[in-house]
Amino acid sequence: MNGCLRRAKECIYWPGMDAEIREYVSRCSTCRSVDVKQLKESLISHTFPLRPWAKVGTDIFHFQDYEYLMTVDYYSSFVEDDCLENVTSKEVIKCLKRHFSRNSLSFPGIGRFNIPSQAHTFPNPMIIEILQLNEGLQSSPLQRLTGRRTKTRLPTTTSLLRPEIHDESEAIRRQKLKQAHYYNQGSKDLQQLKPTQIVRIQPSGQHKTWRKAMVTKQVGIRSYEVETEGGTYLRRNRRQLRATTEDHNTSTADPPVTRKQSDAVTKSIPTTESIIAQPKPQLQQKPTTTRSGRTARPPKYLKDYVTK
Structure with a gap:
C-alpha cells in the first residue's frame, strides 16, 4: 500500500x-x-474458580513418539498426564473419567480434543504458562489441591504434615493481571x-x-x-x-487475450529501433532582439538546450 x-x-x-x-x-x-x-489481540483471562477441580483445561501433546493428554486444574495448577494408546474421543473420555472419579466433577472444561493432528510438541505452551503462574506463590499445586503437604523421603516435622488450607487466590489474580499487562503490549483488538x-x-x-x-x-x-x-x-x-472489501466468488484477474488481440497489441507497440530511426523534430526559435535592435544569440554551450 x-x-x-x-x-x-x-x-x-x-x-x-x-x-x-x-x-x-x-x-x-x-x-x-x-x-x-x-497483530495479536488483547489477552482474555479465564475467571478464577472457587474450589479445586471446578474448572479444568486439557490438551494433547506429542513427546518421544507418544501422544499424551494433559489435564490441569485451574484452581491449584495441578497437572495430570496420561499416555494415550490412540488419539480418539473414546480414549480421552476414559482418561478424564478416571480423574473425575478421584477428585470431583468439573464444569466447565476447556479442551481441544477434536484436532489431534495439531497436537503440540513438548514442551507444551500450557506447561510453560503454569510454571510462570506458580512463581511467587507460597504453596505448591499439590498443597492447594489436597490442603496438606505430602510425606516424602526428606525429613519433615509432624506439624508441617497437618492439613492446612492455602488460599492463594489473591496472589494468582495479581499474577494474571501482571501477565495480561505484559502480553497486551503491542496488541490490538480487531x-x-x-x-x-x-x-x-x-x-x-x-x-x-x-x-x-x-x-x-x-x-x-x-x-x-x-x-x-x-x-x-x-x-x-x-x-x-x-x-476485505472484495466480492465473493469473483476474480480480479485479467481476461484471457486471444491470438488476434495479442498480434494487434504487438503491432501497435513501437519497437526500440523504430523510435531511434525516427528523426527528431527541429525546434525553430524566433530570434530575440535587444532594445537597440541587435540580435541576441545564446552561448554555444547552450545549443543542446531549449531556451526561452
Whole structure:
C-alpha cells in the first residue's frame, strides 16, 4: 500500500488520489493473498474458580513418539498426564473419567480434543504458562489441591504434615493481571465480523496464501465459522481472519487475450529501433532582439538546450 502511494506521488497527482489508490489496492486479489499476519489481540483471562477441580483445561501433546493428554486444574495448577494408546474421543473420555472419579466433577472444561493432528510438541505452551503462574506463590499445586503437604523421603516435622488450607487466590489474580499487562503490549483488538462478510484466511499447512472466504456465523468469543470458495466450512480465530472489501466468488484477474488481440497489441507497440530511426523534430526559435535592435544569440554551450 505505502509503496504504491509513494510511487504515485512521485509522478502524478489528482484530487482524492490517496483514497482512490487505497480503495483499488484493498480490492486487489493478488495483494490480499500475500498479506502479512495481523497483530495479536488483547489477552482474555479465564475467571478464577472457587474450589479445586471446578474448572479444568486439557490438551494433547506429542513427546518421544507418544501422544499424551494433559489435564490441569485451574484452581491449584495441578497437572495430570496420561499416555494415550490412540488419539480418539473414546480414549480421552476414559482418561478424564478416571480423574473425575478421584477428585470431583468439573464444569466447565476447556479442551481441544477434536484436532489431534495439531497436537503440540513438548514442551507444551500450557506447561510453560503454569510454571510462570506458580512463581511467587507460597504453596505448591499439590498443597492447594489436597490442603496438606505430602510425606516424602526428606525429613519433615509432624506439624508441617497437618492439613492446612492455602488460599492463594489473591496472589494468582495479581499474577494474571501482571501477565495480561505484559502480553497486551503491542496488541490490538480487531473489529467484530458480521455474517456474509468477506474475509481472507491466514495461510496454514499446505496453503501458502490468504484464501478468500465468507463469514457464516460467530460460534464463540473471537471464533467464527467461514465458508471458502470451494464450499468447505472452517472454524477460525478472529486473528486468523482479515476483513476485505472484495466480492465473493469473483476474480480480479485479467481476461484471457486471444491470438488476434495479442498480434494487434504487438503491432501497435513501437519497437526500440523504430523510435531511434525516427528523426527528431527541429525546434525553430524566433530570434530575440535587444532594445537597440541587435540580435541576441545564446552561448554555444547552450545549443543542446531549449531556451526561452
